[in-house]
Amino acid sequence: xxxxxxxxxxxxxxxxxxxxxxxxxxxxxxxxxxxxxxxxxxxxxxxxxxxxxxxxxxxxxxxxxxxxxxxxxxxxxxxxxxxxxxxxxxxxxxxxxxxxxxxxxxxxxxxxxxxxxxxxxxxxxxxxxxxxxxxxxxxxxxxxxxxxxxxxxxxxxxxxxxxxxxxxxxxxxxxxxxxxxxxxxxxxxxxxxxxxxxxxxxxxxxxxxxxxxxxxxxxxxxxxxxxxxxxxxxxxxxxxxxxxxxxxxxxxxxxxxxxxxxxxxxxxxxxxxxxxxxxxxxxxxxxxxxxxxxxxxxxxxxxxxxxxxxxxxxxxxxxxxxxxxxxxxxxxxxxxxxxxxxxxxxxxxxxxxxxxxxxxxxxxxxxxxxxxxxxxxxxxxxxxxxxxxxxxxxxxxxxxxxxxxxxxxxxxxxxxxxxxxxxxxxxxxxxxxxxxxxxxxxxxxxxxxxxxxxxxxxxxxxxxxxxxxxxxxxxxxxxxxxxxxxxxxxxxxxxxxxxxxx
Numbered sequence: 001x002x003x004x005x006x007x008x009x010x011x012x013x014x015x016x017x018x019x020x021x022x023x024x025x026x027x028x029x030x031x032x033x034x035x036x037x038x039x040x041x042x043x044x045x046x047x048x049x050x051x052x053x054x055x056x057x058x059x060x061x062x063x064x065x066x067x068x069x070x071x072x073x074x075x076x077x078x079x080x081x082x083x084x085x086x087x088x089x090x091x092x093x094x095x096x097x098x099x100x101x102x103x104x105x106x107x108x109x110x111x112x113x114x115x116x117x118x119x120x121x122x123x124x125x126x127x128x129x130x131x132x133x134x135x136x137x138x139x140x141x142x143x144x145x146x147x148x149x150x151x152x153x154x155x156x157x158x159x160x161x162x163x164x165x166x167x168x169x170x171x172x173x174x175x176x177x178x179x180x181x182x183x184x185x186x187x188x189x190x191x192x193x194x195x196x197x198x199x200x201x202x203x204x205x206x207x208x209x210x211x212x213x214x215x216x217x218x219x220x221x222x223x224x225x226x227x228x229x230x231x232x233x234x235x236x237x238x239x240x241x242x243x244x245x246x247x248x249x250x251x252x253x254x255x256x257x258x259x260x261x262x263x264x265x266x267x268x269x270x271x272x273x274x275x276x277x278x279x280x281x282x283x284x285x286x287x288x289x290x291x292x293x294x295x296x297x298x299x300x301x302x303x304x305x306x307x308x309x310x311x312x313x314x315x316x317x318x319x320x321x322x323x324x325x326x327x328x329x330x331x332x333x334x335x336x337x338x339x340x341x342x343x344x345x346x347x348x349x350x351x352x353x354x355x356x357x358x359x360x361x362x363x364x365x366x367x368x369x370x371x372x373x374x375x376x377x378x379x380x381x382x383x384x385x386x387x388x389x390x391x392x393x394x395x396x397x398x399x400x401x402x403x404x405x406x407x408x409x410x411x412x413x414x415x416x417x418x419x420x421x422x423x424x425x426x427x428x429x430x431x432x433x434x435x436x437x438x439x440x441x442x443x444x445x446x447x448x449x450x451x452x453x454x455x456x457x458x459x460x461x462x463x464x465x466x467x468x469x470x471x472x473x474x475x476x477x478x479x480x481x482x483x484x485x486x487x488x489x490x491x492x493x494x495x496x497x498x499x500x501x502x
Contacts, residue, residue: 268282
């Protein structure tokens with residue numbers, strides 16, 4: 001009796017700890033609706049042949065991850081204008097990069113992962129009547145189910161987890177442990193499924209700490225919180241305690257200690273998902289730690305530094321992989337290259353910047369890399385990337401070989417005004433790629449990618465700042481894709497991808 005009493009006291013203590021957990025609150029969805037831009041030629045009008053548009057460490061688990069459905073929670077939903085198309089574009093490109101890196105063959109067959117997403121949230125709750133269609137769409141797709149049935153690789157789970165870890169626009173990845181109409185059924189189904197057996201006695205994760213959190217969405221939440229879905233979201237303590245109490249038969253079986261702040265394993269109870277069922281899910285991993293290179297944390301800061309989310313997204317669209325040589329010909333404070341080395345430490349990076357050290361201090365840039373234990377750039381060259389001698393220096397810094405990818409966010413309107421250039425930075429860069437290719441001194445390797453942001457003001461014709469088909473042919477480039485990122489009511493920028501095919 002004494003041993004049983006000790007055991008029961010331990011269980012009571014464990015449940016008491018769970019019932020005491022406190023989670024920060026979130027902010028509500030607030031958006032003015034769909035941002036619009038001006039006169040834009042469709043990609044089929046710009047180019048005759050176009051590709052279709054895409055749409056913290058966690059403890060390892062030996063659960064049956066290859067067959068369990070996964071939920072992705074996206075990041076950067078409104079303030080950065082990151083559309084669902086941009087999120088999917090980054091994710092699929094990053095996944096393709098990882099698959100390409102693992103393939104043993106060296107053929108040029110393009111990798112386009114057969115993976116899709118469906119909305120996990122529902123906007124049928126009462127206060128959704130006050131939301132625009134754009135807001136409803138943003139809400140419903142803030143979390144999505146991953147449909148990976150056609151992704152025919154033996155290590156699907158590892159591929160998806162690695163992809164999430166390098167993506168800026170992904171907040172978290174979960175796997176569904178069980179579903180149920182009630183909390184009791186949810187617990188019972190979790191036990192019967194054996195999907196948490198690794199956390200039970202003699203399981204591989206039996207000694208790891210864990211915690212449980214409740215997340216209520218849509219009509220499962222209080223009226224004033226129905227629009228919430230952000231990072232710091234929490235549900236009322238009373239509801240959380242009630243859910244944990246009703247699922248005690250499951251939680252009493254988990255062997256590890258409860259840790260409310262720094263648990264090895266985090267379990268989430270979701271209410272209000274699209275199918276109306278209650279869901280128990282395990283947090284698998286999180287997206288890239290973009291905040292570690294936020295401008296306010298850096299030593300070298302320029303007037304208009306690129307958002308870290310954009311820097312990571314561009315690198316993923318560029319399919320950066322192991323041992324790549326990466327060039328940013330308009331590097332500024334090197335925000336893009338910082339993200340490059342975070343994604344793949346083995347890369348060789350080169351930046352070119354025309355500004356003098358008083359405006360962009362190159363020593364401080366190096367300190368931004370070294371202070372984060374990131375691979376230092378092979379060179380940060382002072383000069384104009386349109387000057388062949390400067391490009392020669394860039395190639396020399398990586399063994400006189402072409403770059404595998406060129407990723408850049410050119411300073412539109414600045415260079416043109418200072419140097420009286422009739423063409424946009426992108427058009428001039430493509431001309432340079434063509435010139436070097438003609439001289440058999442390639443700047444961009446065959447099969448390599450050019451990824452660039454192109455701004456578009458309301459009323460402007462974006463075709464005027466993009467290279468035409470003749471210029472692309474001269475450079476050996478093929479247009480691949482372009483996705484809009486609205487910045488405000490009158491300004492967008494388009495993420496544009498080209499591939500070197502000749």
